[in-house]
Amino acid sequence: MMRLNRDAMLPLLFALVLALGVLLPLMMMVTISLNPNEQDIMVSMGSLRSFIPQVFSLQNYIEVWTDPVHPFARYLANTALITFSTLILSIFFNSMAAFVLAQGTLPIRKPVMILILATLAVPGESLVLPQLMMAGWLGQVDSYQVQIVPGVANAMSIFLFYQFFSRLPKELIEAARIDGFSFFQIYRHVAMPLSKPVISAIAVLQFLEIWNAYLWPVMVTRGPEYRPLSVAMSAYFGTNQAAWGNIMAFAVSMAIPVILFFLILQRQFIASVMSSGVKG
Amino acid sequence: MRIRTKGQGQELAMLLPALFFIIALIVTPFLLSVWFSFTDQRLVPRPIPTKFIGTTNYERMFVDPLFWQAIWNTVVFALIVTPVQLAMSLGAAMVLNSAIPFRGFFRSIAILPLLLPMTVIVSIWAVLFRIPAGPFNAVYQWFAGQGNYVDFLGNPSTAMLSVVALSAWATFPYQMLIYLAGLQDIPQDLYEAAKLDGAKPWQRFRYITWPGLRNVNIFLLIITTVGALKLFTQVDILTKGGPNGATTTIIHYLFKQGYATQKVGYASAVAVFFFLAVTAIALLQRRFLKNEGEA
Numbered sequence: 001m002m003r004l005n006r007d008a009m010l011p012l013l014f015a016l017v018l019a020l021g022v023l024l025p026l027m028m029m030v031t032i033s034l035n036p037n038e039q040d041i042m043v044s045m046g047s048l049r050s051f052i053p054q055v056f057s058l059q060n061y062i063e064v065w066t067d068p069v070h071p072f073a074r075y076l077a078n079t080a081l082i083t084f085s086t087l088i089l090s091i092f093f094n095s096m097a098a099f100v101l102a103q104g105t106l107p108i109r110k111p112v113m114i115l116i117l118a119t120l121a122v123p124g125e126s127l128v129l130p131q132l133m134m135a136g137w138l139g140q141v142d143s144y145q146v147q148i149v150p151g152v153a154n155a156m157s158i159f160l161f162y163q164f165f166s167r168l169p170k171e172l173i174e175a176a177r178i179d180g181f182s183f184f185q186i187y188r189h190v191a192m193p194l195s196k197p198v199i200s201a202i203a204v205l206q207f208l209e210i211w212n213a214y215l216w217p218v219m220v221t222r223g224p225e226y227r228p229l230s231v232a233m234s235a236y237f238g239t240n241q242a243a244w245g246n247i248m249a250f251a252v253s254m255a256i257p258v259i260l261f262f263l264i265l266q267r268q269f270i271a272s273v274m275s276s277g278v279k280g
Numbered sequence: 281m282r283i284r285t286k287g288q289g290q291e292l293a294m295l296l297p298a299l300f301f302i303i304a305l306i307v308t309p310f311l312l313s314v315w316f317s318f319t320d321q322r323l324v325p326r327p328i329p330t331k332f333i334g335t336t337n338y339e340r341m342f343v344d345p346l347f348w349q350a351i352w353n354t355v356v357f358a359l360i361v362t363p364v365q366l367a368m369s370l371g372a373a374m375v376l377n378s379a380i381p382f383r384g385f386f387r388s389i390a391i392l393p394l395l396l397p398m399t400v401i402v403s404i405w406a407v408l409f410r411i412p413a414g415p416f417n418a419v420y421q422w423f424a425g426q427g428n429y430v431d432f433l434g435n436p437s438t439a440m441l442s443v444v445a446l447s448a449w450a451t452f453p454y455q456m457l458i459y460l461a462g463l464q465d466i467p468q469d470l471y472e473a474a475k476l477d478g479a480k481p482w483q484r485f486r487y488i489t490w491p492g493l494r495n496v497n498i499f500l501l502i503i504t505t506v507g508a509l510k511l512f513t514q515v516d517i518l519t520k521g522g523p524n525g526a527t528t529t530i531i532h533y534l535f536k537q538g539y540a541t542q543k544v545g546y547a548s549a550v551a552v553f554f555f556l557a558v559t560a561i562a563l564l565q566r567r568f569l570k571n572e573g574e575a
Binding site: 008011012014015018019021022023025026028029032045046047050093094096097098099100101104105106108112115116119121122123125126127128129130131132133134136149150152153155158182183184187208211212214215218219229230231233234237238244247248250251254255258259262263266269270273274 | 287288290291292294295297298299301302304305306307308309310312313316321323371372374375376378379380381383386387388389390391392393394395396397398399400402403404405406407408410413414415417418449454457458460461506510512513516517531534535538539544547548551552554555558559562
């Protein structure tokens with residue numbers, strides 16, 4: 001049995017309250033999703049029965065996954081494709097540019113850096129309408145690329161990479177140069193292998209941003225073909241108002257891939273968010 | 281520009297793609313929205329050509345009561361959610377930084393809301409807010425008696441507070457993790473010394489923890505405020521800006537004007553205003569930072 005000292009009792013009590021505050025709504029989501037009887041859901045809503053599963057039926061899940069109007073698998077695939085394409089392109093192009101800005105010799109580095117710092121201040125939300133017009137002019141509305149490309153333009157990502165690269169020791173870069181490495185090779189074989197922590201920090205933050213994206217995908221998708229989960233969820237929520245069992249099954253199905261992904265990467269995830277703000 | 285060596289050609293090739301994306305997808309739309317804000321641009325082209333209309337959009341915007349309501353709602357939201365969320369996050373961080381058993385387990389639980397997509401969280405909270413017998417109303421009925429309920433989302437006086445509660449729950453783990461990092465940066469021997477001197481827990485918080493978190497606090501104050509000013513997803517799904525405009529925010533107003541009613545010119549004026557307001561707030565906070573002697 002664990003011995004508790006008095007100093008730990010009060011924090012433990014608070015920790016339990018915190019855990020319950022987080023878990024109770026989630027338990028309710030799971031409980032309702034496992035109940036195939038919509039009438040029973042309505043009756044038990046608000047009682048303890050809506051927090052502790054009484055029945056374990058996958059019927060709601062089967063209905064959600066096989067719904068012909070809202071193809072769940074398609075939405076999931078869309079979201080995964082958009083998220084990972086954006087992440088890969090963004091990290092590749094932005095780290096490359098940041099390396100030039102931090103360690104290169106180009107005379108335009110300074111004005112480019114000023115431009116990037118200035119764009120940091122522009123909230124993405126204020127750009128969506130002209131971006132939508134531009135997508136329309138190029139005939140790209142309702143596609144994957146219209147949801148991927150805007151996420152690649154990420155001044156914050158360039159800035160974070162820049163901060164990291166500018167702290168690399170000059171001797172290291174110089175040594176690689178003397179060994180006959182070209183500038184790109186130094187980036188590829190010296191700088192990038194050293195940047196795993198900063199890459200994972202940027203990847204985690206951008207992952208959450210894209211996986212959660214809502215305003216932009218609402219504007220640029222017209223139907224299930226290219227629609228991501230976040231928009232699909234709200235459409236599903238809007239059209240099945242009474243079917244709480246199905247809505248919650250949809251919600252659980254949408255939440256589980258992310259939770260699994262982060263449980264696997266939990267250590268890196270916590271470290272990433274913790275380092276995202278203060279240090280640097 | 282003059283390229284001196286082969287190496288610089290390579291540098292240019294590495295810099296240009298990202299620079300192109302920034303110019304094409306941030307700088308260009310920004311300039312376009314400034315231009316649109318002085319025109320009667322529509323989302324879908326009309327037979328009549330778009331024309332320059334001077335400051336008409338701005339004049340209209342400043343006399344639209346719904347615009348002022350959106351600003352008021354957004355400011356109220358930011359002013360309430362920022363302290364609430366920061367207090368929650370700091371409290372949670374201090375609890376999860378103390379020597380409790382199963383600390384790792386509690387930390388994993390506490391970050392869960394951050395991992396859930398906002399649309400999922402909104403649908404869960406829609407159940408919590410249900411009338412007449414959702415979980416919150418069940419609790420309310422304990423106190424107010426059977427048959428009484430609060431229409432959390434349908435009543436203009438409670439709708440925004442409901443969105444505040446939902447939003448604080450949804451995103452507090454982010455601030456909590458940054459506070460945790462800040463708490464771990466405070467040297468432990470300060471606490472030991474204070475304990476030896478007989479400092480009470482409150483005094484230790486007041487004279488060690490709070491000053492030690494100064495930079496973290498300023499940083500979190502900025503990002504939480506700016507994040508709050510962008511409120512959109514929650515109100516769009518949950519209340520559609522209603523009831524009676526009680527949860528219409530600036531971004532929701534912009535979205536409705538520019539996308540739903542297709543008045544891109546007018547909405548661009550709103551976007552320019554929003555940009556200026558956010559920049560002004562960020563600059564004020566940066567000046568504050570400087571005055572505090574931040575290195």
